[in-house]
Amino acid sequence: MNPVPANGGDTGAPLIRLRGVTKSYGQGAAAFQALRGVDLDIEAGSFVAIMGPSGSGKSTVMNILGCLDTPSGGEYLFLGAHVERLTRDERARLRRRYFGFVFQGFNLLARTSALENVELPLLYRGEDAATRRAAAREALASVGLAGWEHHTPAELSGGQQQRVAIARAIVTRPRVLLADEPTGNLDTQRSHEIMQLVRALNAERGITVLMVTHEPDVAAYAGRVVHFVDGLIARDGPQAVTEAAGGDARAV
Numbered sequence: 427m428n429p430v431p432a433n434g435g436d437t438g439a440p441l442i443r444l445r446g447v448t449k450s451y452g453q454g455a456a457a458f459q460a461l462r463g464v465d466l467d468i469e470a471g472s473f474v475a476i477m478g479p480s481g482s483g484k485s486t487v488m489n490i491l492g493c494l495d496t497p498s499g500g501e502y503l504f505l506g507a508h509v510e511r512l513t514r515d516e517r518a519r520l521r522r523r524y525f526g527f528v529f530q531g532f533n534l535l536a537r538t539s540a541l542e543n544v545e546l547p548l549l550y551r552g553e554d555a556a557t558r559r560a561a562a563r564e565a566l567a568s569v570g571l572a573g574w575e576h577h578t579p580a581e582l583s584g585g586q587q588q589r590v591a592i593a594r595a596i597v598t599r600p601r602v603l604l605a606d607e608p609t610g611n612l613d614t615q616r617s618h619e620i621m622q623l624v625r626a627l628n629a630e631r632g633i634t635v636l637m638v639t640h641e642p643d644v645a646a647y648a649g650r651v652v653h654f655v656d657g658l659i660a661r662d663g664p665q666a667v668t669e670a671a672g673g674d675a676r677a678v
């Protein structure tokens with residue numbers, strides 16, 4: 427069963443909508459309230475950076491948005507489907523069909539070529555070998571790695587490894603790319619190269635990008651910045667990009 431309506435859920439509503447979302451860990455007096463009632467709308471094709479101090483709830487909300495975790499309360503609608511009502515298997519199908527993930531650690535298989543690493547999501551989908559190989563080559567070319575298909579991660583620079591990770595994330599043509607500190611293991615030059623690539627994927631392919639970062643210069647690539655503090659949204663809007671790029675950045 428497809429958890430999203432057959433028409434893709436294109437009803438004019440936001441691609442993603444959170445209403446009153448809470449998340450608690452533990453029970454009783456020892457319970458920790460990671461999210462305290464979050465309302466958030468994300469339009470298709472937008473590029474949103476999520477910032478906040480440690481323990482603010484930014485990683486928790488990212489895990490919920492990516493269907494890696496479930497809220498304790500409230501509603502999460504994706505293309506009109508109530509994600510909080512889905513079973514674990516239905517959430518897994520939703521992830522495989524609509525989401526791509528990029529992490530701070532590249533999470534590449536060490537003894538496997540770039541091409542084979544990028545093929546993995548299609549292997550999990552059950553695609554045949556020829557289809558997987560063609561799509562992986564196309565994805566690698568789109569991130570500037572044509573000709574590097576048969577190199578292993580040990581033969582690639584950090585920036586190239588992250589490009590492979592991005593190719594792996596987009597090979598399934600996802601609606602949403604979730605990036606968790608995607609430049610955290612890179613130097614300044616490689617970081618900006620990766621962010622230019624991510625911004626191009628957003629602008630040219632219309633992929634919705636949701637990115638957690640603690641770096642104001644990285645957040646400045648986004649069109650919107652959402653700041654979390656103590657499990658709630660403290661600031662939200664395009665004006666936060668300017669603020670984050672200036673002296674106020676120490677607060678986040």
